[in-house]
Amino acid sequence: MKKIWTLLIMLMIFISISSLAIADEVEEDNDDEEEFGEENEGENETEDLDIDNKTVEEIKIMNNSLGAEIRLLQLQKAIVKNLLKGEMAVEVLKGLGYNTTTLEAILSEMKNLLEEVKAVNTSSNDSVQIFVEFKSQAKNLTKQFRETIKEILDGEKLREIRERIREMISEELENYSKMIRNKIKQFNRNQLYKLYGIIGEVNNSFVEKYLNGNVSLAQVKLQISKTINQMNKEKKYEIFSEIKKGNIKKKIHAQASMDDMKNKGKGKGNGKGK
Amino acid sequence: MNKKIISIFFLLIILLSITLIYNFYDKVGTDEKQYDSSIETIDENNVSEEIDDTFIEEDEEIEIGEMV
Numbered sequence: 001m002k003k004i005w006t007l008l009i010m011l012m013i014f015i016s017i018s019s020l021a022i023a024d025e026v027e028e029d030n031d032d033e034e035e036f037g038e039e040n041e042g043e044n045e046t047e048d049l050d051i052d053n054k055t056v057e058e059i060k061i062m063n064n065s066l067g068a069e070i071r072l073l074q075l076q077k078a079i080v081k082n083l084l085k086g087e088m089a090v091e092v093l094k095g096l097g098y099n100t101t102t103l104e105a106i107l108s109e110m111k112n113l114l115e116e117v118k119a120v121n122t123s124s125n126d127s128v129q130i131f132v133e134f135k136s137q138a139k140n141l142t143k144q145f146r147e148t149i150k151e152i153l154d155g156e157k158l159r160e161i162r163e164r165i166r167e168m169i170s171e172e173l174e175n176y177s178k179m180i181r182n183k184i185k186q187f188n189r190n191q192l193y194k195l196y197g198i199i200g201e202v203n204n205s206f207v208e209k210y211l212n213g214n215v216s217l218a219q220v221k222l223q224i225s226k227t228i229n230q231m232n233k234e235k236k237y238e239i240f241s242e243i244k245k246g247n248i249k250k251k252i253h254a255q256a257s258m259d260d261m262k263n264k265g266k267g268k269g270n271g272k273g274k
Numbered sequence: 275m276n277k278k279i280i281s282i283f284f285l286l287i288i289l290l291s292i293t294l295i296y297n298f299y300d301k302v303g304t305d306e307k308q309y310d311s312s313i314e315t316i317d318e319n320n321v322s323e324e325i326d327d328t329f330i331e332e333d334e335e336i337e338i339g340e341m342v
Contacts (some may be wrong), residue, residue: 002281014290054337061330066329074336087312105331112311142339149342181332185320188329195328224324238315247327 028224048243055135059128060254061187070183071131078136079114084173085165086145092161098152106145113137113149128160128257129264188220197225198242 061067086107090100118135120127151156189207196202206223209215228239 004282007279008282008286058336070330071336074334075338078336078338082341083340088288089342095287135336138338142341145341146339158342165342176303184330184332184334188332191328195325217329221322221325221329224325228321229318236321237316240321243321243324243328247324250327 046089047081050072055132056254056258059131059257060250062128062131062257063250063253066125066183066187066190068131069126070180071182072117072120072122072127073176073183075131075135075138076114076117077173079117079172080176081173082108082138082142083114083146086110088165088168089149089161092150092164093152093184096157102148103145103152106141106148110138110145111140115143129256129261132258132261188217192220192224194246195239195243198239198253199224199227201227 022080056070060073086103088104090107091105093100105166115135120130120134124130153161189211192207192210195200204224206215210217210220228236231239
């Protein structure tokens, strides 16, 4: 009888250990998944520190020349806007009798940068890298100007100048806005045709209406969403997967460009000091 | 005496097998459930998000900071 009990207890221990081993294995799997998630989160944080997310978003469309053209035009517009504001501020300061040599030197650098941005070949393979570099330079020059003017003027006078600049209207900026809007419309038209290609039906009159401004982009998006949502589950899933695949490809392309720049050591310093 | 030991031994072996099989199928079932739910969760918002990602807003601007 003693033997039976010993055997029974031994087997009970054996079963308990096996159950624990299985439970531990499952837990380890979960831990691994969690760790992997945390690692990825950590990586994203590091990415955020080196390259701002907005720039990564911006370069997502630069895998074709039209996308690159749009981003470079938008950068030109941003530089022109700051140049005009800077020139206005310098004029005001001159009127008040301040020395503006440093500020004018920064504006001169900004003008040179604008010319360089204008000269970029949008079909070039390096357009993404050039865009990131020039955007970074523009940000640095803006920061330099802002900090220099802060040293010259007190808070109240700065507020005064800020108010005057805010009311600024420029024909040059208006022209940029029109040009960019037209390019974006062309880009969105191409995207719309791509989506129609995935869905398997084309609505030419709707595209025309969008290009003529009779239908807004929000309405275009809504119409496409409705068309997809009305489909049966399988078809909806198929189309959704195709669209998602395209968007993921763009993200991978953007990330690859960023990684490439980092490897070359040129991506560093974006949004930071020179 | 020996017969009793063997019976208990087999009983416990069966118990152990049931525990292992249950654990295995339970895990497979959970994995399948997770996979199925990923397909089921495509709703109108998911579609809208992907469509939003496809287009560019017409008034979108690049920010390089303020001069003053």
